[in-house]
Amino acid sequence: MITIYNTLTKQKQPLTPISPGKISLYVCGMTVYDYCHVGHARVMVVFDVVVRYLRSIGFSVTYVRNITDIDDKIIQRANDNGEDFKNLTARFIEAMHEDADALGVLRPDLEPRASDSIPEIISMVQDLLDKDYAYLTDNGDVCYAVQRFANYGKLSGKRLEDLRAGERVVVDQSKQHPLDFVLWKKAKPNEPSWDSPWGQGRPGWHIECSAMSTTCLGNHFDIHGGGMDLQFPHHENEIAQSEGATGEPFVNVWMHNGFVRINDEKMSKSLGNFFTVREVLERYQPEVVRYFILTSHYRSPLNYSDQELESAKHALNRLYTALRGLPDSSGAGGGEGDYNQRFNAAMDDDFNTPEALAILFELSHEINKMRDLSQAAQLGGELRRLGGILGLLQADPEAYLQGTDQENEEIERLIGERQAARKGRDWARADQIRAQLKEQGIVLEDGAEGTIWRRE
RNA sequence: GGCUGAGUGGCAGAGAGGCUAUGCAGCAGUUUGCAAAACUGUACCACGUCGGUUCAAAUCCGGCCUCAGCCUCCA
Numbered sequence: 001m002i003t004i005y006n007t008l009t010k011q012k013q014p015l016t017p018i019s020p021g022k023i024s025l026y027v028c029g030m031t032v033y034d035y036c037h038v039g040h041a042r043v044m045v046v047f048d049v050v051v052r053y054l055r056s057i058g059f060s061v062t063y064v065r066n067i068t069d070i071d072d073k074i075i076q077r078a079n080d081n082g083e084d085f086k087n088l089t090a091r092f093i094e095a096m097h098e099d100a101d102a103l104g105v106l107r108p109d110l111e112p113r114a115s116d117s118i119p120e121i122i123s124m125v126q127d128l129l130d131k132d133y134a135y136l137t138d139n140g141d142v143c144y145a146v147q148r149f150a151n152y153g154k155l156s157g158k159r160l161e162d163l164r165a166g167e168r169v170v171v172d173q174s175k176q177h178p179l180d181f182v183l184w185k186k187a188k189p190n191e192p193s194w195d196s197p198w199g200q201g202r203p204g205w206h207i208e209c210s211a212m213s214t215t216c217l218g219n220h221f222d223i224h225g226g227g228m229d230l231q232f233p234h235h236e237n238e239i240a241q242s243e244g245a246t247g248e249p250f251v252n253v254w255m256h257n258g259f260v261r262i263n264d265e266k267m268s269k270s271l272g273n274f275f276t277v278r279e280v281l282e283r284y285q286p287e288v289v290r291y292f293i294l295t296s297h298y299r300s301p302l303n304y305s306d307q308e309l310e311s312a313k314h315a316l317n318r319l320y321t322a323l324r325g326l327p328d329s330s331g332a333g334g335g336e337g338d339y340n341q342r343f344n345a346a347m348d349d350d351f352n353t354p355e356a357l358a359i360l361f362e363l364s365h366e367i368n369k370m371r372d373l374s375q376a377a378q379l380g381g382e383l384r385r386l387g388g389i390l391g392l393l394q395a396d397p398e399a400y401l402q403g404t405d406q407e408n409e410e411i412e413r414l415i416g417e418r419q420a421a422r423k424g425r426d427w428a429r430a431d432q433i434r435a436q437l438k439e440q441g442i443v444l445e446d447g448a449e450g451t452i453w454r455r456e
Numbered sequence: 457g458g459c460u461g462a463g464u465g466g467c468a469g470a471g472a473g474g475c476u477a478u479g480c481a482g483c484a485g486u487u488u489g490c491a492a493a494a495c496u497g498u499a500c501c502a503c504g505u506c507g508g509u510u511c512a513a514a515u516c517c518g519g520c521c522u523c524a525g526c527c528u529c530c531a
Contacts, residue, residue, distance in 0.1 A: 031529095229529095295468070307467070365494095
């Protein structure tokens with residue numbers, strides 16, 4: 001039985017699907033005006049693992065991750081660049097897909113875009129107006145009236161009277177309550193806009209997720225996820241909008257992942273202390289980054305540093321080294337057995353990936369100790385299978401450890417030359433070649449069946 | 457000020473009322489022409505702090521200290 005920490009109830013609780021055997025999952029995706037950073041990578045990887053695991057234990061999962069492709073920042077950036085916002089978003093959607101693919105993140109089943117969902121958004125705003133949850137302001141915007149929604153604050157544990165709205169930002173005087181938020185924003189001249197019952201305008205920030213999630217998954221679905229910083233106000237507002245408009249419960253389980261930090265500080269665009277995924281991938285293999293993300297529990301903070309990435313690289317090498325030289329027996333090991341059982345127990349406990357990884361290391365240790373190759377291959381198959389649930393260890397070990405440069409041929413040639421030198425007991429020459437390759441980051445390992453190599 | 461979380465060995469990071477987490481790094485040994493990998497063994501006060509409950513607490517309870525996040529946009 002899988003249990004998940006639900007932000008709404010602040011406790012772990014058993015996952016009980018609305019429809020038996022099926023899970024509907026919505027995750028807040030990117031606002032596409034810039035490259036993804038490591039924090040975005042974390043969301044994508046974390047929920048990718050959630051989906052992979054749920055599927056591995058037999059659930060049929062519908063996974064929706066939206067793209068917010070119209071908002072203030074996008075308009076701002078497009079203006080700065082002097083380009084149409086659609087060019088801008090198209091470019092960064094493509095970049096996001098490249099990054100996600102590199103990290104082994106499976107595509108969601110549906111990836112709706114805000115700009116393609118305008119009719120649904122307008123219809124929800126209209127519902128909210130009809131039900132008196134929203135009002136038209138003097139300056140032509142449609143706003144949500146938070147005081148009208150009885151449960152406002154139930155997700156974030158905030159009470160309206162405790163919130164210090166306006167302390168850091170000037171409150172718009174046309175709002176009835178400082179925390180009222182815009183559902184539909186009247187267009188300024190030359191802004192992208194759509195026709196609506198309230199004139200030319202565009203959606204506010206939160207409404208697109210309410211519209212897209214309910215359109216894709218129905219008014220009431222199982223899991224909604226996203227970064228911790230979306231808890232308030234974004235997700236709180238989504239609840240207010242969706243439940244206000246539909247009159248039904250919105251989401252059963254809210255999952256929020258912790259931040260990536262740098263020097264104990266949140267990695268964020270506004271602080272400017274972020275690394276983009278592509279920057280990091282210039283220096284580390286994507287799988288190392290993925291492994292690194294999974295070394296900490298998804299709700300804990302994850303401190304980003306070179307030291308940690310290096311450590312992750314070595315750890316992953318260890319797993320691949322255990323698989324190296326084993327006959328490929330993926331498919332062997334059908335999930336019965338102790339390791340599988342313990343792996344699932346770890347993952348059942350709110351997706352405890354550090355614990356699950358520890359089990360992979362125990363498995364690799366067992367493989368390394370084994371003398372019987374076919375038995376080891378059996379365990380190797382199990383290691384690969386369990387790794388696959390985390391989106392790891394699917395590469396050919398040789399390819400992972402050696403890379404696929406064209407200089408590989410030259411390396412092989414030098415190794416051949418060294419073999420000849422060793423045969424002639426010319427240790428000086430042999431060691432010279434070893435040192436030369438070492439300088440290029442190539443490590444040689446002499447074994448009973450000859451010399452193998454890998455990149456450091 | 458309100459609301460969330462968190463403080464574990466050199467680093468990272470699980471766990472959890474009594475039993476070696478795991479990985480990286482270190483040390484010693486086996487192995488090796490030399491290495492590497494692997495295996496075996498092993499150190500560092502391990503559980504923020506002060507009290508309480510208990511036969512037993514890092515794990516439960518309370519106070520305190522420190523850190524992070526949200527209450528503007530942010531995954």
